[in-house]
Amino acid sequence: MGRSRRPSKQMLLLLEALSAHTQQWRHGYDLMKETGLLSGTLYPLLIRMTDQGLVEAEWREPEHPGRPARHAYRLTSAGVAFARMATPAGPMAFTKAAFA
Amino acid sequence: MKPAVSRALLSLASRSLGSDRRTWAMAMEAEFEAAVEDRRPFLFALGCLFVAWREIGKHSEGRLILASYALALGLLIPMAALQFQQAVGFLSSADGPPYGIPSAGDGPNLYLIWSQNSAIPILLITWLLLAMAHLCLAWMLVEGDWPRIVKCGTLIGAAMITLSLFMGVLMLDLSSLKAQVAELVIEFVAVVAISRWHIRISSDASPELLAR
Numbered sequence: 001m002g003r004s005r006r007p008s009k010q011m012l013l014l015l016e017a018l019s020a021h022t023q024q025w026r027h028g029y030d031l032m033k034e035t036g037l038l039s040g041t042l043y044p045l046l047i048r049m050t051d052q053g054l055v056e057a058e059w060r061e062p063e064h065p066g067r068p069a070r071h072a073y074r075l076t077s078a079g080v081a082f083a084r085m086a087t088p089a090g091p092m093a094f095t096k097a098a099f100a
Numbered sequence: 101m102k103p104a105v106s107r108a109l110l111s112l113a114s115r116s117l118g119s120d121r122r123t124w125a126m127a128m129e130a131e132f133e134a135a136v137e138d139r140r141p142f143l144f145a146l147g148c149l150f151v152a153w154r155e156i157g158k159h160s161e162g163r164l165i166l167a168s169y170a171l172a173l174g175l176l177i178p179m180a181a182l183q184f185q186q187a188v189g190f191l192s193s194a195d196g197p198p199y200g201i202p203s204a205g206d207g208p209n210l211y212l213i214w215s216q217n218s219a220i221p222i223l224l225i226t227w228l229l230l231a232m233a234h235l236c237l238a239w240m241l242v243e244g245d246w247p248r249i250v251k252c253g254t255l256i257g258a259a260m261i262t263l264s265l266f267m268g269v270l271m272l273d274l275s276s277l278k279a280q281v282a283e284l285v286i287e288f289v290a291v292v293a294i295s296r297w298h299i300r301i302s303s304d305a306s307p308e309l310l311a312r
Contacts, residue, residue: 028127029134029144039128039135039147044154047124057127070134071127 007086010041011049018055018075019083025060025072046073054079106141107132109149116152118161125152160301164294168241171290176238179283183231186276187224219270223263230259237291246295253291260284 007015013035018026032042049055053076060072075083110132114125128148135144156162237252260281268274 027131027134029131029138032144033138039131039144040150040154041147043124043128043148043151047121047151047155057123067133068130070130071123 010035010037011045012086013037014042014045014049015075015079015083015086018073019080022075022080025058025074027060027070027072031073049079054082103136103141106135106145109142109145113145113149113152116149116156116162116165118156118159118165120159120161121155160304164297164301167294167297168244171294172238172241175283175287175290176234176241179280179287180231180234180238182280182283183227183234186280187227187231190227190276191220191224215270219266223266226259226263226266230256230263233259241291241294244298246298249291249295253288256284 014031014037017031017034028039028042028046031037031046032039035042037045046055046057050057050073055073056076056079057071057073059069062069110129114129117125128151132141132144135141156166233252233256237249237256240248240252260277264274264277264281267277
């Protein structure tokens with residue numbers, strides 16, 4: 001299975017962003033800004049992690065009227081467990097600075 | 101200008117993702133406004149297009165889209181170019197001796213010259229119609245507009261039959277059509293194969309996807 005492979009540094013960055021507040025729904029563009037990942041990297045990761053059941057997604061009402069509903073993401077319980085397993089030293093172990 | 105280009109790129113990405121990934125295409129479109137506010141719509145849209153093209157070979161609908169593009173770019177557009185070339189070539193050769201009859205010692209047949217010259221406009225229009233119909237067919241195939249593909253295919257068939265009859269009866273020369281008829285048969289088989297593939301994918305899709 002794909003999950004048995006060591007996660008890429010981009011995936012670790014995304015896991016870090018999502019595991020900081022596991023109950024909070026996050027928008028794609030906010031995740032891009034926080035992780036520094038481009039849309040071409042972020043969305044394949046989100047698609048793969050959603051297919052693997054690590055991330056759940058749902059449509060959220062827009063914050064401003066007249067805007068379209070936005071897709072929001074958060075870790076599932078399996079995703080939280082995977083994030084802990086992938087980073088035994090805790091979330092601070094895979095910050096952006098660590099990969100720089 | 102740039103937001104318009106970015107929007108076009110995003111639209112292309114959205115179309116390329118196919119119905120399997122329709123939710124993701126909508127998710128990307130919903131985030132586009134945030135990218136515009138951040139003044140980075142082009143980079144965002146380019147990334148989305150990259151995602152779509154990476155995903156395209158992974159699902160059956162994506163492979164169908166690729167096959168449609170390959171058929172349009174590899175066969176239909178060259179066929180259209182060939183028809184335009186034939187039309188131009190036909191026009192330039194119209195000043196020469198009558199078609200199909202080698203020059204005889206007793207001079208050219210005036211009736212034949214008159215009848216062939218009279219047929220030139222309609223033949224030229226038919227060649228150009230064939231060329232335009234091929235361009236339209238390529239566009240419709242990429243768009244996946246099957247009702248219009250059927251109409252356009254019928255028009256091409258009718259135009260080809262008209263052209264064959266006129267060339268055979270009036271010009272007494274079908275040599276320029278031989279290769280085209282063979283290519284038209286290949287084209288017909290390829291379009292039918294793609295349509296069968298499309299029907300199979302549509303029947304495999306869930307009722308929810310069909311409703312969208």
